[in-house]
Amino acid sequence: MEGNHHHHHHHHAMDGTSFVMAEWILATPFIILLAAYLTAVIISNRTHKKWPVYRVVLWIAGTVLAILSVLGPLAQLAHGDFVWHMAGHLFLGMLAPLFMVLAAPMTLFLRTLPTHAARKVTTILKSKFAVFYTDPIVASILNIGGLWILYTTELYTLMHEYVILHILIHFHVFLAGYLFTLSMIYIDPMPHIRSYLYRAVVLVLALAGHGILSKYIYANPPEGVLRAQAEAGGMLMYYGGDAVDVIIIFILCLHWYRATKPKFQQMRRQAAAESM
Amino acid sequence: METPNTRNNIRENNYSRRNLWSGILFGIGLIAFVDEMVFHQLLRWHHFYDLSTTDIGLISDGLFHAFSWFATIGGLFLFADLRRRHAVNIKRWWGGVFLGAGAFQLYDGIVQHKMMRIHQIRYVENVIVYDLVWNIGAVVMIIIGVVLVKRSSHSRKKGE
Numbered sequence: 001m002e003g004n005h006h007h008h009h010h011h012h013a014m015d016g017t018s019f020v021m022a023e024w025i026l027a028t029p030f031i032i033l034l035a036a037y038l039t040a041v042i043i044s045n046r047t048h049k050k051w052p053v054y055r056v057v058l059w060i061a062g063t064v065l066a067i068l069s070v071l072g073p074l075a076q077l078a079h080g081d082f083v084w085h086m087a088g089h090l091f092l093g094m095l096a097p098l099f100m101v102l103a104a105p106m107t108l109f110l111r112t113l114p115t116h117a118a119r120k121v122t123t124i125l126k127s128k129f130a131v132f133y134t135d136p137i138v139a140s141i142l143n144i145g146g147l148w149i150l151y152t153t154e155l156y157t158l159m160h161e162y163v164i165l166h167i168l169i170h171f172h173v174f175l176a177g178y179l180f181t182l183s184m185i186y187i188d189p190m191p192h193i194r195s196y197l198y199r200a201v202v203l204v205l206a207l208a209g210h211g212i213l214s215k216y217i218y219a220n221p222p223e224g225v226l227r228a229q230a231e232a233g234g235m236l237m238y239y240g241g242d243a244v245d246v247i248i249i250f251i252l253c254l255h256w257y258r259a260t261k262p263k264f265q266q267m268r269r270q271a272a273a274e275s276m
Numbered sequence: 277m278e279t280p281n282t283r284n285n286i287r288e289n290n291y292s293r294r295n296l297w298s299g300i301l302f303g304i305g306l307i308a309f310v311d312e313m314v315f316h317q318l319l320r321w322h323h324f325y326d327l328s329t330t331d332i333g334l335i336s337d338g339l340f341h342a343f344s345w346f347a348t349i350g351g352l353f354l355f356a357d358l359r360r361r362h363a364v365n366i367k368r369w370w371g372g373v374f375l376g377a378g379a380f381q382l383y384d385g386i387v388q389h390k391m392m393r394i395h396q397i398r399y400v401e402n403v404i405v406y407d408l409v410w411n412i413g414a415v416v417m418i419i420i421g422v423v424l425v426k427r428s429s430h431s432r433k434k435g436e
Contacts, residue, residue, distance in 0.1 A: 200350070204342045212338035242345060249346050253353040262361055 018163045019079070026070035026170050034063045037105060040112040048111055055103045062099030065091040070170055079160065082222070082229035086236045092170065093143075094244040097177035102251075106188035122189075130191045136199050139183040140206035143176040148213055156222045180206070185251045196256040203252065207245050214238035291363035296425065298354035299372020300379075303421075305348025307377035308341065311384065336387075344380070371424030378417030385411040 014022075037059045041051045068074050069088035077084035106125075110118045124130065132138060150156055150169060159165045182188065184203050218234030221227050358364045385407065 200346065204339075204346050207342035207345065208335075208338040211341050212334055215334055215338065245345065246349070249349045253349050257353045257357060260357065 014161060014163055014166065022163045022166050023071040023075055025167055027067050030063050030066045034060065037103070037108065040108050044108060044112045051108060058099045059103035059105065062096040062103065065099065066096040066174060082225045082233040083236060086233040089173065089237070090240040090244065093173040093177040094241065097174060097181045098244060098247060100178060101181040101185065101187055104187045110189070125189065125191045133179060134183050134191060136183040136194060136202040139176070139179040140202055143180040144206050144209040144213070146172055146176050151213065151217055151222045154223055157224045181248065184248055185255065196252065196259070199252060203249065210241045211238055214241060291358060291361065292365060292368060292429070294354060295358060295365045295368040296372040298351050298358060299369040300376035301347040301354065302351030303373035303376025304380045305344045305351060306373065307380050308344035309348065365428055367424055368428035371421045371428055374417045374421030374424060378414045378421055381414035381417065382411060385414055
């Protein structure tokens, strides 16, 4: 383990300046998107029904979590300590995407745009490209598969050496997490609708993949990670993942429950049958 | 033509299965949750992964955990659905809970603990005592479940 420790500290090849640059490259899109969201809310509220405040709060919360994990003290801690890295991963890859999906940005966007522009966006949404990437299976492979590659190959070490990898991987973690959440619970308009059963089965498999990976990390620390940190990080990933997944499962089941609501007539017929 | 009576029977058959499944799903989720809470976290008798070589054990454990997590919530929503349809058969539902919990505990005790040897209940000399309590407990739950389910169909027939 001693050797590993040494190894670990050696790999801070990325100097302070490039790390700060990476931090800002990662944080800027979130800041821009926050400004865009708030502007859209103001524009939309002038002509449409008032945009729900809780959605605005969710978007802000998601943005704050995402920025926290790429910029500032947490991001710096995450660079040297696997447990903090995992906390950042939960924020950037799971919680922030969940909050932002629940903030329904596409609905807001389509509502704010002029009709002809909104139609164009809808066309893009219906493209084969969008249909492919928002399929639960594809999104799960990008999300969970990406994590498997990150933590079971030397990519994790390389990420700490090369700024470009650091940036790309962090964007991927967020985008894949967002795509994954979006493909499971439909808040915004979707290019295609997948059945509840299909989504439930894929979600269970993806959840299993996430749980198995966290246990794998617990038993096999990624290169350059101390055993104690890998164990704590693995457990954080396992239980933290469970906590976020519970919300996704709950929302999926809630939508399912609402969709299968018995029709009024059926209810009346049943009541008649019961009274006989 | 469907008479209201046959419709009623069809409905009862559908919902009796749904009552059972709702209970089973919730039971599996509940017992898996209790196992993790009590034995993994509070007592720390065993951890979620005690052997780093049995890949199959790891995968089966992961799948089961994910399924049980979904089952807890899904089972409760199914119960809410039955309530909304005024079709709750509470005895049958509890029968399902005991069946699900017992079956899961027996699977855990036989397959995961003994066949795959992922983890043991506790790391002590006479682990057989713990195994017996664990598995007999599972069988007792299954028996209670079967009795409740049987009685729930009897009472329904009598009611007709």
